[in-house]
Amino acid sequence: MIQVVIVGSGNVAFHLHRAFLKAHGVALVQLYGRTSASFSDFDQSVPKACTLSELAQADLYIIAVSDDAIQGVFEQIRSLKGLIVHTSGSFNFESKTDGNRTGVFYPLQTFSKTRELNFAGIPILVEAAHPEDLGFLRTIAKSIGALPENSTADARNAVHLAAVFANNFTNHLFFLASDICAKHGLNSKLLYPLIQETVAKLEILSPKDAQTGPARRGDRTTQIRHVELLASGIHQELYKLIAHSIQKTYEKEL
């Protein structure tokens, strides 16, 4: 039985803890959080620690805290036996930690506590300072149904940037679209079938081939009218810049 400790009580820690409780071959032996209150949504049967010096012996320590706190946690637990990984897309351990058994276990997904999440089919990018630890991390990923992908810091940092475009920025565009509807007294749910189809199309068309709309067609009249309809200067600039980026993308092909 592989013994795992999770350090953190945020969304990633929450969903990993849920997944490990159901996983075969893995025992979640402890959770660490600064206060016991931070675990109110977590399974009550898992032992909790509120100071890092109390951490139990384990095969794997998963540091699932904010990027700026990872190195600090690591410094306090680096003397422990067991592999120590973080779950961040953009953080890289300082190079002087290479002597330790460190690694990365980065699930490429967006997490909210309010939404049930199944790791089945979700890529987890794995890295290890000592290559012999890679197979171990792949086993852990598979134990929760995820798809392990061997990665490097450079590739992971790039994937994290891609994820910001595909998730954070896309979500902001959904917000702007909903906001336009709301300002004109329309229910933003009207847009959902369109949003669903936008994503479903990716199954058969690359996003490059799926591109449509006034910017793709070079329809200046509609673009000018759209910019005028936008109430805020930032959103007008955003419209113009994304439209410009679309035009540049297809111009190169001509």
Place this chain on the structure above:
Amino acid sequence: MIQVVIVGSGNVAFHLHRAFLKAHGVALVQLYGRTSASFSDFDQSVPKACTLSELAQADLYIIAVSDDAIQGVFEQIRSLKGLIVHTSGSFNFESKTDGNRTGVFYPLQTFSKTRELNFAGIPILVEAAHPEDLGFLRTIAKSIGALPENSTADARNAVHLAAVFANNFTNHLFFLASDICAKHGLNSKLLYPLIQETVAKLEILSPKDAQTGPARRGDRTTQIRHVELLASGIHQELYKLIAHSIQKTYEKEL
């Protein structure tokens, strides 16, 4: 039996023709396109016309051509009996056409010929210069399983702008995300579970509440590193502007 003629041979015309062939109570009596070759993917049993003067008598003429061609087509067929509608989100008939029975039948969806499309649950915004034609347009929308929504030109133009954000611009972000993956030797399919979850989240969280990421958290270190990772000046500007727009959105709340 309601008799319908579709003017146009593009994606919207194609999917409406397929839907009407299966609809109850509606007969698709003719398709118009400038050349017979434009109908190679269309049902061969529907009569075709290549000049507007050949148009058959019908209850409804649906002009599904590019925005800049709609008014021209209308001028050539306005003497016909029957209601004449267009399918555009942004085009508005010139006001002098109000004497005619005109209207709008705007399906809020993205269309590609290569992808099967079911109108079930898809909103169709309907407008009519003569209010007594609205019920007729709602019946037509329902005949193909769509959800008719009474609209106005202003509301429709706003929805079209929202659709540009929710579909065209979002798709461009998917392209940029795929492109980042490709440039780092990664399969962009890794991003699909994340993209699917981004959309699935909208069922339980508003996009405003679902927002996460470095811009939302005000994580400057990650944002600076991301901008450095981007190869093109336009994409760097795009990153900075969307991140700025996210920050502004949540700043107002404080």
